[in-house]
Amino acid sequence: MKRTFAVSIGGAAGQGVATPGDIFALIFARRGLHLNAYNAYQSIIRGGHTFLTIRTGPEEVTNFGDRIDLLIPLNQDTIDRHLHLMRPGSAVIYNGDTIKPKDRTEGVQLCPLPVNELSKGSRNKVEQNTLALGASLSMMGVGFQPLEEVLTQQFKRKGDAVVTQNVGIARAGYDYATANFKPFADPLPMTGNKYAVLSGNIALAMGGVAAGVKFYCAYPMSPSTGVLHWMAGHARKVGIMVRQVEDEIGVINMAIGAAHTGARAMCATSGGGFALMTEGLGMSAMIETPVVVIDVQRAGPSTGVPTKTEQGDLWQMLGAGFGDFPRVIAAPTDILDCFNLVPEIFNIADRFQCPGIILSDLLLSEGRSSIDPKELAFNPKIDRGELITAAENNGKTTGYKRYKITESGVSPRAIPGVPGHVHTVATDEHDEDGVLISDEFTNPHKRRAMMEKRQRKIGGIERAVRPPELMGESGAAVTLIGWGSTKGVIGEAVEILNSQGIRTNQLQIRWLVPLHGQAIVDILKTSGKRAIIVENNYSGQFARYLRSETGYVPDGHIRKYDGEPFMPHHIVDSVKEQLAGRTNLSVPMHEIMV
Amino acid sequence: MATVLDPGKLTLTDFKGKVDPDWCPGCGDFGVLSSLQKVLFELNIQPHDVITISGIGCSSNLPGFINTYGMHTLHGRALAVATGVKMANHKLHVVVTGGDGDGFGIGGNHFIHSMRRNVDLLYVAMDNQIYGLTTGQTSPTSQRGMKTKSMPFGNVEEPINPITLALAAGATFVARGFSGEPKHLVELMKQGLRHKGFAFIDVFSPCVTYNHDNTYPWFRERVKKLEDDPSYDPSDWQGAMQKALLWGDEIPIGKFFQRTDLPSLDQAEPVLEGGPMALRPLGISKELARDLVAELM
Numbered sequence A: 001m002k003r004t005f006a007v008s009i010g011g012a013a014g015q016g017v018a019t020p021g022d023i024f025a026l027i028f029a030r031r032g033l034h035l036n037a038y039n040a041y042q043s044i045i046r047g048g049h050t051f052l053t054i055r056t057g058p059e060e061v062t063n064f065g066d067r068i069d070l071l072i073p074l075n076q077d078t079i080d081r082h083l084h085l086m087r088p089g090s091a092v093i094y095n096g097d098t099i100k101p102k103d104r105t106e107g108v109q110l111c112p113l114p115v116n117e118l119s120k121g122s123r124n125k126v127e128q129n130t131l132a133l134g135a136s137l138s139m140m141g142v143g144f145q146p147l148e149e150v151l152t153q154q155f156k157r158k159g160d161a162v163v164t165q166n167v168g169i170a171r172a173g174y175d176y177a178t179a180n181f182k183p184f185a186d187p188l189p190m191t192g193n194k195y196a197v198l199s200g201n202i203a204l205a206m207g208g209v210a211a212g213v214k215f216y217c218a219y220p221m222s223p224s225t226g227v228l229h230w231m232a233g234h235a236r237k238v239g240i241m242v243r244q245v246e247d248e249i250g251v252i253n254m255a256i257g258a259a260h261t262g263a264r265a266m267c268a269t270s271g272g273g274f275a276l277m278t279e280g281l282g283m284s285a286m287i288e289t290p291v292v293v294i295d296v297q298r299a300g301p302s303t304g305v306p307t308k309t310e311q312g313d314l315w316q317m318l319g320a321g322f323g324d325f326p327r328v329i330a331a332p333t334d335i336l337d338c339f340n341l342v343p344e345i346f347n348i349a350d351r352f353q354c355p356g357i358i359l360s361d362l363l364l365s366e367g368r369s370s371i372d373p374k375e376l377a378f379n380p381k382i383d384r385g386e387l388i389t390a391a392e393n394n395g396k397t398t399g400y401k402r403y404k405i406t407e408s409g410v411s412p413r414a415i416p417g418v419p420g421h422v423h424t425v426a427t428d429e430h431d432e433d434g435v436l437i438s439d440e441f442t443n444p445h446k447r448r449a450m451m452e453k454r455q456r457k458i459g460g461i462e463r464a465v466r467p468p469e470l471m472g473e474s475g476a477a478v479t480l481i482g483w484g485s486t487k488g489v490i491g492e493a494v495e496i497l498n499s500q501g502i503r504t505n506q507l508q509i510r511w512l513v514p515l516h517g518q519a520i521v522d523i524l525k526t527s528g529k530r531a532i533i534v535e536n537n538y539s540g541q542f543a544r545y546l547r548s549e550t551g552y553v554p555d556g557h558i559r560k561y562d563g564e565p566f567m568p569h570h571i572v573d574s575v576k577e578q579l580a581g582r583t584n585l586s587v588p589m590h591e592i593m594v
Numbered sequence B: 001m002a003t004v005l006d007p008g009k010l011t012l013t014d015f016k017g018k019v020d021p022d023w024c025p026g027c028g029d030f031g032v033l034s035s036l037q038k039v040l041f042e043l044n045i046q047p048h049d050v051i052t053i054s055g056i057g058c059s060s061n062l063p064g065f066i067n068t069y070g071m072h073t074l075h076g077r078a079l080a081v082a083t084g085v086k087m088a089n090h091k092l093h094v095v096v097t098g099g100d101g102d103g104f105g106i107g108g109n110h111f112i113h114s115m116r117r118n119v120d121l122l123y124v125a126m127d128n129q130i131y132g133l134t135t136g137q138t139s140p141t142s143q144r145g146m147k148t149k150s151m152p153f154g155n156v157e158e159p160i161n162p163i164t165l166a167l168a169a170g171a172t173f174v175a176r177g178f179s180g181e182p183k184h185l186v187e188l189m190k191q192g193l194r195h196k197g198f199a200f201i202d203v204f205s206p207c208v209t210y211n212h213d214n215t216y217p218w219f220r221e222r223v224k225k226l227e228d229d230p231s232y233d234p235s236d237w238q239g240a241m242q243k244a245l246l247w248g249d250e251i252p253i254g255k256f257f258q259r260t261d262l263p264s265l266d267q268a269e270p271v272l273e274g275g276p277m278a279l280r281p282l283g284i285s286k287e288l289a290r291d292l293v294a295e296l297m
């Protein structure tokens, strides 16, 4: 098993949970430790309960794990909720003046800080946070230097006095812990690497930069808003036109307008906003102007739980828009994949002149992960497909047909402004030259030909996308099938099961359309005795999709729809109960009350 | 600005579309189409430097009947699409056309917001106070009392006044034309196309098939050109509001309002200093990439 260490910080919104979280993340990443962070929170600006878990370790950390090694409750509520989760060897650091642990857990080190005494009566509310940071780093064996660096950097703008004050308080916490608390048995090792810390949303936005996105627009909607914020903040620096639009109907239409001129255009939203975009999605397909839409899933239906995660939008993506048209849909499998997928899907959307959908979720988009900067490829392969951007034959071209019927179904696309290629694109059914056939000229033969031309692109798309591959050796006892964001947590469950003698492998689906159903079924024929589909929704949306495409029915299901992501033990325990024959549908209970 | 390939060589027929309009004989939209073609010809703008964008409706079929780049988009969405087009390639002349249902009903939200943003385009609404393509239902500009298939006992709602709405929403060029006054309309469109900012022209464009109340003769008796009154000052917003409220025996047409002191959206966006977004090379420098990652370390 990998060595990891998890810190959880909890408090009310407004109590400053984020800042110590960011500081931990920075310190870990700068010391060459990998990390994964997940914040459980609510749609509230003050109050409520926010619970941030950062798990770190020398090897890649793909999820927030099963175990909390250090709990930092910023208020009584947090300690009341979570103390019982603490296991022997763990510790709790808290403000001893205001917080009283109600029950004692065997083997858990309680570390009350005399905050008033240490901060010399200062009334600064976040001082308990800074003291706790100092104390934590002492107990983790990280040393004080990295914290001093981060605090200095963070408060530099506010002047030397503020820096000195904060460093002083952190030092007091550090020294107090060194003198009074027992350090953790196994100090965190360092590596010589330095990592960047990215949220999925930032990765998606930077993936857009790598893809050459020149137009981004959105209407704010959690949990997708982080993409807008990054784009807006960097628009001038990287040269992207960023617009906040009046609604999501406007968003997709504006993005398509921009895309039509030849710019790579992208937008992001969540389920509700996507619902408003569906007519536009069909337009993209009908006029054959590629656009990339990111849907960051949150718990639905309707407004649902804006700050909770789910994989509940799959069928919306599959069915969005009326009529039949080619589309591509892919779900990134981790935060680095959020970055890599954007240029990849743009290349496909451009080549096949159709809409591309990226299906992220709150877990990925708002989660954070350490990434080796070397892995962020800012100059990926770009394929714009058959795009005509300049006049040919001295601008004397005649007879250009925007929707020319071709074997591939792809017709060369001229952008507005190019002489000799003037044409009108239409959402009404049209002929090769763009002239409408929807009204009085309707001709069933032409309609059929146009329909088949567009749909022929699906064959090319299938060939352009690689089928999924089994992770691990076939012939196992259990194959766990997941899609998108669950790759990391399923992967860890697989490791645990294997270490306990239950041979398990994993099939993680990234491309949903094209699915490569036959390839999946072929893999599952030999992969393992029992196949179980793991997904973060109620009805088994992927299981139903796989069955509808292939007729394949798995042996079991593990589902979760309480708004929180899977933890490895949820999957491990579920597999065991299914192997014992107790059920073939497990719905693990989330133990952390957030 | 526009690249003129063969100056002086354009003819009016260069703007003729691939097919002839399929509008009902006598439809007001014919006058709007021919006025627009004339304006482009007279301003010597090359067809490939213009993009005509519409929604859905009889009037919205216009892009198919004119030889410019064109987009026949979704019902109500032309202005949103056009904003994307303009902001991605601000060198293009953008003309948006459509009906009153398209623009003020289903597209009302985009209408308001494109005006306050002062997107640089010419928006010509062909206002026939009815839904033509769907065979005659009440529209947002149908007058109170008007009987239609969807309000057979008479419209009980108050119509929108597109002119006051545009003035209130911050449009920087607001005018009204009449398809039965083509010379006047051509003049308005010319000014609108030259205007750097959002130019809105509401054009009375009678539906001879479904609107038997607001007909050519009905308008002829009532319309009065603002330009005929030398004392009218189109830079006076409040005066424009007052004129815009007139509806009855006298209905003003002409340029109600224009201001040129506000930047258009493309002018307000420093990102565009590097030229049209659509024509820029993809990819960023190694240094910039390094900077972006450094922010996260």
Ligand SMILES: Cc1ncc(C[n+]2csc(CCOP(=O)(O)OP(=O)(O)O)c2C)c(N)n1
Pocket (backbone or CB within 6 Å): B056, B057, B058, B059, B060, B075, B098, B099, B100, B101, B102, B103, B126, B128, B130, B131, B132, B133, B134, B139, B207
């Ligand atoms: C989303 C959507 N709703 C409804 C329609 C049907 N529809 C097409 S045109 C139209 C109204 C046309 O009226 P207007 O925009 O005033 O244009 P006109 O035909 O009068 O020129 C309607 C309701 C549609 N195409 N799309």
Ligand code: SF4
Pocket (backbone or CB within 6 Å): B022, B023, B024, B026, B027, B028, B029, B058, B059, B128, B132, B133, B206, B207, B208, B209, B210
């Ligand atoms: S129905 Fe009315 S608006 Fe439509 S083409 Fe005929 S006259 Fe024109």
